[in-house]
Amino acid sequence: MQFAIDTRGTFTDLVVKDTSGFCRMFKSSTTPADPISGVLNVLEVAAAEYGMTREAFLSKGRLLVHGTTHALNAIVTSRTAKTAFITTKGHGDMLVLREGGRTDPFNFDHPNPEPYIPRALTFEVTERMLPDGSVMLPLDEEELAGIAAALKQLRVEAVAVCLLWSIVNPDHERRIGTLLATHLPGIPVTLSHELNPIIREFRRASSAAIDASLKPMMGIYMSNLEARLRGAGFPGRVLVITSQGGVIDAKDAATAPIHIVNSGPSMAPMAGRHFAAIDEDSTTAIVADTGGTTYDVSLVRKGHVPIIRETWIGAPHRGTMIGFPWVDVKSVGAGGGSIAWVDSGGLLHVGPQSAGSVPGPVAYGKGGVEPTVTDASLVLGHLDGDSFLGGAMKLDRTLAEAAIRTRVAEPLGISVEAAADAILAVVTENMVQAINTITVNQGIDPKDAVLIGGGGGAGLNSVRIAKRLGCRTLLIPAVGAALSAAGAMMSGLKAHYQAAAFAATDRFDFDRLSDVLNGLAERCRVFAAESGAGAESVEISYTADARYSTQVWEIEVPLRSGRILTPADLCAFIDDFHETHQELFNFSDPSSPIEIVGWRAQVHCRFKDTGGIDLARSDEEEIAASTRRSFFAQKGWCDVPVHNFEALAVNEFITGPLIVESPFTTVVIEPGVAVARRPSGSLSINMAVAQ
Amino acid sequence: MTQHNSRKPAVDGVQLAILAHRLEGVTRKMANTLLRTARSGVINIARDFSCCIVTAGAELLVANEGLPIHVLAGPDIMARVMKEYSPVLKRGDAFLNNSPYHGCSHAADHTLLVPVIDDEGNHRFTVLAKAHQADIGNSIATTYHGAARDVYEEGALIFPSVKVQENYETNQDFVRMCRMRIRVPDQWWGDFLAMVASARIGEREIIALAEEVGWDTLENFSATWLDYSEKRMMEAITAMPGGRMTRTSTHDRFPGTPEEGIPVTVDVSLDPSEARIAVDLSRNPDCLPCGLNLSEACARTAAMVGIFNSIDHRVPKNAGSCRRIDVSLRENCVVGIPRHPTSTSVATTNVADRVANAVQAAIAEIADGAGMAECGAVIAPAGGVISGVDSAGKEFVNQIFLGETGGAAAPRADAWLIIGHVGGAGMCNLDSVELDEMRQPLRVFSRKLVSDTEGAGRFRGAPSMSVEFGPVGCDMQVAYVSDGTMNAARGVRGGGAGGKADQFRVRRDGTLQRLDACAQVTIHEGERLLSISCGGGGYGNPVEREAETVARDVAEKWISAERARDVYRVALTEDGSLDRDETVKLRHAER
Structure with missing residues (x-):
C-alpha cells in the first residue's frame, strides 16, 4: 500500500492506494499544535474503513508521501530558530535593503518590513571575491574567529552565510563553513552557494537565511515523523513533498528544509496534469485549488509545470522572499469565507477579509454577521443546508438571507437573490484576475486550457470561472477535494540541481559550459544511483535561465538534448529561446544576442505504481434523483435535479441546470452547460455544448 | 460631477465592480509585458514606467500601480494633443510623445499612445505606455541634464505627438533618426518593442472586452466609475479637518538657480464643507535657465501626489477624484507651465519632489493623523x-x-x-x-x-x-x-x-x-x-515615541544610545534594555 498525506490548514487529507491498485480518499481535522497527531489520526480513520487496526493497516505500507505546512507556518509566525547572518564586509544590510520595490504606492500604513535576520545578529567579515572568481581581499580568519565567539555568546542556534560572488568562487564560504564547524560544533550552517547557486545576492542570502532558521525545528519534525510512524507500525519509506513538485527523503528534507516550504500546493498541478491528459487529452491546464480562505492557481504548459523564482511568503515586497525556485502558484485571498460588503460609494466588494472558520459564514450560526460567498451559494439554493459536506454541518439559510439582505441587497437596491448572484460574480472576477496574472506571465491563453477545479469549494463557481475565461472544458476530478495528496500519490522522486555560469550566445565558451552541464549531469546520476536506486525509469532534463542581452528577467528555456557542444546545438537553443519569448510575450528580437545566467537539471526517478490514480468506486445506482429549488440569473428560480457524483453515467453528457453532489463537494452546473463522468471518475463539464 | 448626474445610470454597483477589476487587469497586463521585456535597467529594474487607459474624452480612467509622478496628470493632456493634431485616428496608429510642452513629463519619458478604435472607426479609448529611456540623445550622457540652459542644450530629440505606427507597421524613418541620435540604439529599439507590445496588448484586451459587453456599456462604465471615484474623494476630504497652510521646501542651489536655491512655496487649503482641496503654486519664481523647471504634467501631478499621500489611500486615482482638486499654475513659472524652449530635463524628480513634499507636510500640519x-x-x-x-x-x-x-x-x-x-x-x-x-x-x-x-x-x-x-x-x-x-x-x-x-x-x-x-x-x-x-x-x-521601540531601535543599531537619550529622551541600562525610571525622568524634564 501507498499513502499520500497532505496536512493543510483545516483538514489533513489522505489518499490510499491499496493492493488492488485502486485509491480511496479520507479527511480528518488538522491538529496545529502537533501536526503528526493529525497524520496518525487520518491513518486511523482509513484503517477503520478498511476494517483493520491501524498497526495492521500501516504494516502493509511501502511508501508514505507527506506534504506539510509546518515550515511555512514557522516562517509566517516567526517561530524559527535564532539565526545569525554572515556576509561580505560593506554589505551587511543585504537582508534589510532586499531588492527595493513596493506595492500600493499611496498607502503608507505599512512600515518597512523587518529583515529576516535582525541587524543585531548580522556580522560582516573582511573578504571579497570578484565576478571572475579572483580574490580581491582574502578571508580574515582571525576576524571570523571573533565572530564565532560572539555567536556562541549570543547562543545562536543556526548560521546562514552569503558572500558576494560565492557562486563563482566558493572558497571563502566553504572555509567559513569549516571554521564554524570547528568553533560551533553542532550548530547548523547553510552556505548560500551550496543551497541556491544563483546570481543576485539578496535572493541567495534570503534562501540561506530561511533554510538555516528552519533546520533545528525541521530536523526534529522529520525525525519525530519517522519515529512515530515506525512506532505505529509503518515499515516503509517516508518521503516529503518539495516546493518544486517532487518528493525527497525525510532525512534530506531535514538537512535542507527550504525545499519543502511550499510543500503541499506544489502537488496540485501534478495531479492536474495527469487528469487533463487522461480525461481530456490536453497538455495545457489551469489548476485551481479552492480553500476556505485562499484560492491557489497553478499551471501546466505543454505538459510542463512552470517553476518561478519570484517567490514570496506573504504580500510581495512586504512578506518574505524565499529566492528559491518553486512551482508557480499564485494565491489570492478568495474563497467560501470571503466577506461581501458595499462601500460608501455603492460599490460591491468581496474580500479580502475572510470570516475564516471562526466565526465562519453567517449560515454556520457561530456568530458571524457579515455575509460570505458560502452564504450566497446557500441563499441561491446551490447548497443544501442539510446535506452540506455529507450532512456533517447544518447551514442556516434564514440567517444567511437576512445578512445578505441588510448588508448587500438593500444598500445596492436589488433583490436578495440578485445580491447573492452578484457576490458570486464578484468573487468569480477576483479569481479570474488571479488566473489572468499567472497565465499572462506564463504566456497561456486560457481558451486553450482545461480548467481543473480542486478543493472542496471548487464546484460552486468553477463553471462561472471557466465561462469567463473562455475555457471550453472544466474538469472536477473525483479526488479534487484532496488534489495535492492525489498529486503526491503519482509523483516520483525528484532532485533539482543548478549552476550559475554566465554565457552569451555571441561569445559562447563551448568547453566551459560543457563542463558545467556535465557537472550537473553527474550530480543527477549520483542521485539516481543512491536515492533513486531501484527506480523503474530515470529521466534527466535540463533548462537554461536566459534573456535577451540587457534584459534582467530570465525565462526558462528547455535544452532539447541537455547539451550545447556544437554551433548547431547552440543554434537550436537560440531558436528555442526566440520561440519561447514569442510565446510568452508575443514578440521576439532575432537580432539580439542571448545571455544565459543559470543552468538547471532535474532528475526524476519513477517507481512502479506511481503513474496514475484510479479511485475505487461503488458505481452506485442513482438513488431517485432528488431536486433542489435553485436560482440562476438566466432562469430565475427553478427546480433542478441533484445527481450523485458517483452515479453519473460515463461519457453521457446531461445538460444543466443541475447539481452534482458527493460527501466532499457540490458542483453547480449552470443552464446550457453539459456534464458527464469520465472513466477515471472525473466530472467533465463542457461549456460549448449549448451551441 | 453635475454634468454626469443627468446621464442614465446604465451600470450598477455590481457591473461597476466587475468592469473596474477588468480594466485594472488590462493595465496590469500591459505593465507586466513592459516590465518583463524591456531592455534598460531604468525600466526593468527601476520600474520607471507606467501604463494607463484614458477615455475618448481624454480623462484618466485607470492606471497601473506605477510611479505616481508618471500618471496622475499628463496622459490626459497627451491624449488631447493627439486628437488635436490627428483628428482622424485609425486602428493600427501609434503616436510617440515625449514633449514637456505637449503633456509629457520630461523628454526622457517616451510615451506611446495607441487610440482604441471600434469596428465602425470611432475612437473609444486611448491606451498609453510610458517608459523612461536609458538615453534620449541628450548633449551629455544622461537623461537628467540639470545644468541645461534650454532644450537646445539639453539636446534630446523631441516628439510632440508624432505618428510612429500606421496599420501596425513602424515608420522606419523615425527609427533611423533615433538610431543616429540615441547612444545605445539597440537598447532603445528593444525598449521601443517592449512599449509597443505593452500598448498593443492593452488595445487588444479593450477591444475583446467591448465585444463581450458592448462599447456603450464600457463608456457608461467610464462615466459611472469617474463619478464613483469623485464621491469617494469627497467623503475622504469631508472626514478631514479644514484649514489653510503655507509651507516652503527649498531645492538646493544648482547651476542656473539663484544663490538661495529654489524655494518652492505651496498654499494648501483643505475645505471639508465643499469637499475640495486646493494647492496654489503660482506664487513661485519664474522659469530658470536650467533643467530643473517642471513641465505642466509634473507640476500638477506633484501637487496631487502630495494630496493622495495624505488622505485615505483607498480613493481611486483618476479624473473623477481629481475633480475635487484645484491646482493653480501660472505660465513661465518654475513649478508651472513652461514655455518652449525652457528645459525641463529633471522635471520628474528634484523640484517636483519639493512640491509634493511641501503639500503633504502642509496637510500634516493642518491635521494630526493625516499628511x-x-x-x-x-x-x-x-x-x-x-x-x-x-x-x-x-x-x-x-x-x-x-x-x-x-x-x-x-x-x-x-x-x-x-x-x-x-x-x-x-x-x-x-x-x-x-x-x-x-x-x-x-x-x-x-x-x-x-x-x-x-x-x-x-x-x-x-x-x-x-x-x-x-x-x-x-x-x-x-x-x-x-x-x-x-x-x-x-x-x-x-x-x-x-x-x-x-x-x-x-x-x-x-x-x-x-x-x-x-x-x-x-x-x-x-x-x-x-x-x-x-x-x-x-x-x-x-519624545512621544514608545520607549520600548526606541530601545529596540538601539539594539538594531538604527540609532545610538546617545541619540536615544538626547533626542528621544530614552535611557538604557548597561545591557541595552530600557531603563524605565530614568526614561520617565528624562521625558518628564522635557515637558
Whole structure:
C-alpha cells in the first residue's frame, strides 16, 4: 500500500492506494499544535474503513508521501530558530535593503518590513571575491574567529552565510563553513552557494537565511515523523513533498528544509496534469485549488509545470522572499469565507477579509454577521443546508438571507437573490484576475486550457470561472477535494540541481559550459544511483535561465538534448529561446544576442505504481434523483435535479441546470452547460455544448 | 460631477465592480509585458514606467500601480494633443510623445499612445505606455541634464505627438533618426518593442472586452466609475479637518538657480464643507535657465501626489477624484507651465519632489493623523547615470539604482526605507550588486545604512544610505543631480529632519574630495565615488515615541544610545534594555 498525506490548514487529507491498485480518499481535522497527531489520526480513520487496526493497516505500507505546512507556518509566525547572518564586509544590510520595490504606492500604513535576520545578529567579515572568481581581499580568519565567539555568546542556534560572488568562487564560504564547524560544533550552517547557486545576492542570502532558521525545528519534525510512524507500525519509506513538485527523503528534507516550504500546493498541478491528459487529452491546464480562505492557481504548459523564482511568503515586497525556485502558484485571498460588503460609494466588494472558520459564514450560526460567498451559494439554493459536506454541518439559510439582505441587497437596491448572484460574480472576477496574472506571465491563453477545479469549494463557481475565461472544458476530478495528496500519490522522486555560469550566445565558451552541464549531469546520476536506486525509469532534463542581452528577467528555456557542444546545438537553443519569448510575450528580437545566467537539471526517478490514480468506486445506482429549488440569473428560480457524483453515467453528457453532489463537494452546473463522468471518475463539464 | 448626474445610470454597483477589476487587469497586463521585456535597467529594474487607459474624452480612467509622478496628470493632456493634431485616428496608429510642452513629463519619458478604435472607426479609448529611456540623445550622457540652459542644450530629440505606427507597421524613418541620435540604439529599439507590445496588448484586451459587453456599456462604465471615484474623494476630504497652510521646501542651489536655491512655496487649503482641496503654486519664481523647471504634467501631478499621500489611500486615482482638486499654475513659472524652449530635463524628480513634499507636510500640519513628513531629495550619484567605454572598447550608458533611501515617516507607521523619492513612492527596485558588477565595468565596495541619520519622531523617517563604488578597467562618467546636500527632508508636527545628502571622490590614497551636487564627474580607474543619500523626515515629537521601540531601535543599531537619550529622551541600562525610571525622568524634564 501507498499513502499520500497532505496536512493543510483545516483538514489533513489522505489518499490510499491499496493492493488492488485502486485509491480511496479520507479527511480528518488538522491538529496545529502537533501536526503528526493529525497524520496518525487520518491513518486511523482509513484503517477503520478498511476494517483493520491501524498497526495492521500501516504494516502493509511501502511508501508514505507527506506534504506539510509546518515550515511555512514557522516562517509566517516567526517561530524559527535564532539565526545569525554572515556576509561580505560593506554589505551587511543585504537582508534589510532586499531588492527595493513596493506595492500600493499611496498607502503608507505599512512600515518597512523587518529583515529576516535582525541587524543585531548580522556580522560582516573582511573578504571579497570578484565576478571572475579572483580574490580581491582574502578571508580574515582571525576576524571570523571573533565572530564565532560572539555567536556562541549570543547562543545562536543556526548560521546562514552569503558572500558576494560565492557562486563563482566558493572558497571563502566553504572555509567559513569549516571554521564554524570547528568553533560551533553542532550548530547548523547553510552556505548560500551550496543551497541556491544563483546570481543576485539578496535572493541567495534570503534562501540561506530561511533554510538555516528552519533546520533545528525541521530536523526534529522529520525525525519525530519517522519515529512515530515506525512506532505505529509503518515499515516503509517516508518521503516529503518539495516546493518544486517532487518528493525527497525525510532525512534530506531535514538537512535542507527550504525545499519543502511550499510543500503541499506544489502537488496540485501534478495531479492536474495527469487528469487533463487522461480525461481530456490536453497538455495545457489551469489548476485551481479552492480553500476556505485562499484560492491557489497553478499551471501546466505543454505538459510542463512552470517553476518561478519570484517567490514570496506573504504580500510581495512586504512578506518574505524565499529566492528559491518553486512551482508557480499564485494565491489570492478568495474563497467560501470571503466577506461581501458595499462601500460608501455603492460599490460591491468581496474580500479580502475572510470570516475564516471562526466565526465562519453567517449560515454556520457561530456568530458571524457579515455575509460570505458560502452564504450566497446557500441563499441561491446551490447548497443544501442539510446535506452540506455529507450532512456533517447544518447551514442556516434564514440567517444567511437576512445578512445578505441588510448588508448587500438593500444598500445596492436589488433583490436578495440578485445580491447573492452578484457576490458570486464578484468573487468569480477576483479569481479570474488571479488566473489572468499567472497565465499572462506564463504566456497561456486560457481558451486553450482545461480548467481543473480542486478543493472542496471548487464546484460552486468553477463553471462561472471557466465561462469567463473562455475555457471550453472544466474538469472536477473525483479526488479534487484532496488534489495535492492525489498529486503526491503519482509523483516520483525528484532532485533539482543548478549552476550559475554566465554565457552569451555571441561569445559562447563551448568547453566551459560543457563542463558545467556535465557537472550537473553527474550530480543527477549520483542521485539516481543512491536515492533513486531501484527506480523503474530515470529521466534527466535540463533548462537554461536566459534573456535577451540587457534584459534582467530570465525565462526558462528547455535544452532539447541537455547539451550545447556544437554551433548547431547552440543554434537550436537560440531558436528555442526566440520561440519561447514569442510565446510568452508575443514578440521576439532575432537580432539580439542571448545571455544565459543559470543552468538547471532535474532528475526524476519513477517507481512502479506511481503513474496514475484510479479511485475505487461503488458505481452506485442513482438513488431517485432528488431536486433542489435553485436560482440562476438566466432562469430565475427553478427546480433542478441533484445527481450523485458517483452515479453519473460515463461519457453521457446531461445538460444543466443541475447539481452534482458527493460527501466532499457540490458542483453547480449552470443552464446550457453539459456534464458527464469520465472513466477515471472525473466530472467533465463542457461549456460549448449549448451551441 | 453635475454634468454626469443627468446621464442614465446604465451600470450598477455590481457591473461597476466587475468592469473596474477588468480594466485594472488590462493595465496590469500591459505593465507586466513592459516590465518583463524591456531592455534598460531604468525600466526593468527601476520600474520607471507606467501604463494607463484614458477615455475618448481624454480623462484618466485607470492606471497601473506605477510611479505616481508618471500618471496622475499628463496622459490626459497627451491624449488631447493627439486628437488635436490627428483628428482622424485609425486602428493600427501609434503616436510617440515625449514633449514637456505637449503633456509629457520630461523628454526622457517616451510615451506611446495607441487610440482604441471600434469596428465602425470611432475612437473609444486611448491606451498609453510610458517608459523612461536609458538615453534620449541628450548633449551629455544622461537623461537628467540639470545644468541645461534650454532644450537646445539639453539636446534630446523631441516628439510632440508624432505618428510612429500606421496599420501596425513602424515608420522606419523615425527609427533611423533615433538610431543616429540615441547612444545605445539597440537598447532603445528593444525598449521601443517592449512599449509597443505593452500598448498593443492593452488595445487588444479593450477591444475583446467591448465585444463581450458592448462599447456603450464600457463608456457608461467610464462615466459611472469617474463619478464613483469623485464621491469617494469627497467623503475622504469631508472626514478631514479644514484649514489653510503655507509651507516652503527649498531645492538646493544648482547651476542656473539663484544663490538661495529654489524655494518652492505651496498654499494648501483643505475645505471639508465643499469637499475640495486646493494647492496654489503660482506664487513661485519664474522659469530658470536650467533643467530643473517642471513641465505642466509634473507640476500638477506633484501637487496631487502630495494630496493622495495624505488622505485615505483607498480613493481611486483618476479624473473623477481629481475633480475635487484645484491646482493653480501660472505660465513661465518654475513649478508651472513652461514655455518652449525652457528645459525641463529633471522635471520628474528634484523640484517636483519639493512640491509634493511641501503639500503633504502642509496637510500634516493642518491635521494630526493625516499628511506625511518630507521624503528625502534625489538624485545622488548612486542613482545617477554612468557611462564610458569599457576595457574591451564597448560603450555603456545606464542609470544605476544602487540605493537612495529617503522614506518619510507617516502618521501611523515608520518610514518605508527605500522610497527613492516622493514621486517614485518606492516602486523602483534596487540593483543587485552582483548584477550591476556583471553588466557594467563597476565595483560596489559597500552599501549600508547610516545610523543616527533618521528623521527622529513619534514615527521615524528613513536613515541615509551610503554607497561606495567605482569603475573597473576604465574611467567612468557619473552624472547626477543631488538635491538635499543643503536642505534636508524636514519633519512635521515636531518631528526631526533626515540626514543630508553628500558626495565625495575617494582618491587612490583614500582621501576624500567633496564633489559638486549637480555634475557629471569622471571617476578614474582606482578611484571611488562615495554617495550619501538623504534620510527622511520624522512625524510627531520624538519624545512621544514608545520607549520600548526606541530601545529596540538601539539594539538594531538604527540609532545610538546617545541619540536615544538626547533626542528621544530614552535611557538604557548597561545591557541595552530600557531603563524605565530614568526614561520617565528624562521625558518628564522635557515637558
